[in-house]
Amino acid sequence: xxxxxxxxxxxxxxxxxxxxxxxxxxxxxxxxxxxxxxxxxxxxxxxxxxxxxxxxxxxxxxxxxxxxxxxxxxxxxxxxxxxxxxxxxxxxxxxxxxxxxxxxxxxxxxxxxxxxxxxxxxxxxxxxxxxxxxxxxxxxxxxxxxxxxxxxxxxxxxxxxxxxxxxxxxxxxxxxxxxxxxxxxxxxxxxxxxxxxxxxxxxxxxxxxxxxx
Amino acid sequence: xxxxxxxxxxxxxxxxxxxxxxxxxxxxxxxxxxxxxxxxxxxxxxxxxxxxxxxxxxxxxxxxxxxxxxxxxxxxxxxxxxxxxxxxxxxxxxxxxxxxxxxxxxxxxxxxxxxxxxxxxxxxxxxxxxxxxxxxxxxxxxxxxxxxxxxxxxxxxxxxxxxxxxxxxxxxxxxxxxxxxxxxxxxxxxxxxxxxxxxxxxxxxxxxxxxxx
DNA sequence: TATTGTGAATTAATTCACAGCC
DNA sequence: GGCTGTGAATTAATTCACAATA
Numbered sequence: 001x002x003x004x005x006x007x008x009x010x011x012x013x014x015x016x017x018x019x020x021x022x023x024x025x026x027x028x029x030x031x032x033x034x035x036x037x038x039x040x041x042x043x044x045x046x047x048x049x050x051x052x053x054x055x056x057x058x059x060x061x062x063x064x065x066x067x068x069x070x071x072x073x074x075x076x077x078x079x080x081x082x083x084x085x086x087x088x089x090x091x092x093x094x095x096x097x098x099x100x101x102x103x104x105x106x107x108x109x110x111x112x113x114x115x116x117x118x119x120x121x122x123x124x125x126x127x128x129x130x131x132x133x134x135x136x137x138x139x140x141x142x143x144x145x146x147x148x149x150x151x152x153x154x155x156x157x158x159x160x161x162x163x164x165x166x167x168x169x170x171x172x173x174x175x176x177x178x179x180x181x182x183x184x185x186x187x188x189x190x191x192x193x194x195x196x197x198x199x200x201x202x203x204x205x206x207x208x209x210x211x212x213x
Numbered sequence: 214x215x216x217x218x219x220x221x222x223x224x225x226x227x228x229x230x231x232x233x234x235x236x237x238x239x240x241x242x243x244x245x246x247x248x249x250x251x252x253x254x255x256x257x258x259x260x261x262x263x264x265x266x267x268x269x270x271x272x273x274x275x276x277x278x279x280x281x282x283x284x285x286x287x288x289x290x291x292x293x294x295x296x297x298x299x300x301x302x303x304x305x306x307x308x309x310x311x312x313x314x315x316x317x318x319x320x321x322x323x324x325x326x327x328x329x330x331x332x333x334x335x336x337x338x339x340x341x342x343x344x345x346x347x348x349x350x351x352x353x354x355x356x357x358x359x360x361x362x363x364x365x366x367x368x369x370x371x372x373x374x375x376x377x378x379x380x381x382x383x384x385x386x387x388x389x390x391x392x393x394x395x396x397x398x399x400x401x402x403x404x405x406x407x408x409x410x411x412x413x414x415x416x417x418x419x420x421x422x423x424x425x426x
Numbered sequence: 427t428a429t430t431g432t433g434a435a436t437t438a439a440t441t442c443a444c445a446g447c448c
Numbered sequence: 449g450g451c452t453g454t455g456a457a458t459t460a461a462t463t464c465a466c467a468a469t470a
Contacts, residue, residue, distance in 0.1 A: 247428085247429065249429085259429095260431095263430065264431085266431090271430080273429075275428080275431080276427070277428080278430080
């Protein structure tokens with residue numbers, strides 16, 4: 001898909017945000033959009049928008065702009081989300097169970113096909129009252145087996161900090177392809193397992209820095 | 214606090230991650246740490262760690278390293294989190310109610326002192342069964358008044374996409390200082406109101422890009 | 427001796443500015 | 449005429465490499 005060059009990680013993140021913008025425009029039945037409009041909505045420079053696309057090809061029409069539907073399709077193809085990815089959530093505490101019912105998250109390209117906890121019985125009791133059995137909660141011992149059986153490619157870690165690396169190791173051992181770590185501590189993976197550590201509080205910390213300075 | 218220069222946003226995010234690392238080391242009773250160790254744990258270059266600190270002062274001892282406790286204190290001071298910040302959560306759906314009980318989040322420097330929804334009665338019924346009245350849920354009409362009364366400086370937006378900008382506008386009108394937007398669409402604020410849009414799925418999208426390529 | 431702190435060198439990302447094209 | 453696509457210019461971030469020093 002990519003032409004030849006190394007693509008900046010920032011470009012990839014922006015592509016994902018352009019996609020949201022395009023989904024909105026599509027909802028408003030807009031057919032065509034210019035780089036200037038996208039830039040305006042996403043708070044970036046218009047040349048940047050064009051350059052981000054240029055890494056992957058020519059998607060626009062000079063003098064006209066971009067076809068919304070087509071551009072959306074192209075970006076999904078670039079990102080690899082023109083299909084459904086199977087996800088497992090490990091750790092069904094507050095955050096984990098929020099994910100299980102987070103519909104916006106499910107709707108597009110991701111499907112949570114398994115949920116694990118080290119104490120499924122307690123957890124099921126706690127969460128079943130507020131959702132109609134969204135997905136069965138399994139004991140974490142079954143992780144490797146189920147990852148294989150259900151073609152799970154991505155694991156989301158939502159366990160307490162002291163368990164995070166252990167769970168990461170289990171996922172790695174289960175031949176997971178990628179890990180999204182939402183626990184409050186960083187985990188390590190070998191180069192073969194792609195990783196994103198998302199620290200919720202980091203965003204707050206950086207916000208607060210700019211509030212204080 | 215900062216010497217003179219403009220500080221890269223990336224530096225601020227890393228400071229927040231060094232802080233996590235230091236908290237862990239402190240928990241293990243480590244007294245001293247080197248830039249190389251921090252770099253190793255946080256997956257960055259050691260010179261980068263030193264340079265990040267250098268923007269703000271000299272915190273280490275040549276030949277020795279950094280005093281864990283002291284460095285932790287210094288970073289908290291730099292980030293402005295050497296005190297408690299009052300937060301409001303707007304939109305008590307799944308994600309919002311997860312925040313209300315997300316203890317790791319509360320523990321350090323942030324305190325959720327108000328929660329708003331446009332239908333508090335329904336919401337209270339839904340969530341009260343799984344938590345012991347963590348914080349009263351108020352009607353969003355009372356936002357401005359309560360923000361003022363409780364010295365709330367930060368608002369977290371966890372409403373559905375079509376409501377996000379409206380809520381942002383309410384917060385802006387209530388003279389909030391900063392907004393953390395966890396809804397799936399970007400919102401806009403005037404320059405006087407600092408903003409972070411956190412798109413959960415963007416992290417997944419970028420992870421998937423690197424899995425596909 | 428070991429490790430910080432930092433100027434210089436390097437690499438990367440962004441923006442400009444305009445040629446190319448519909 | 450208006451907007452894309454892109455080489456060149458600029459700006460920013462990272463890393464190197466070593467002098468300073470506890």
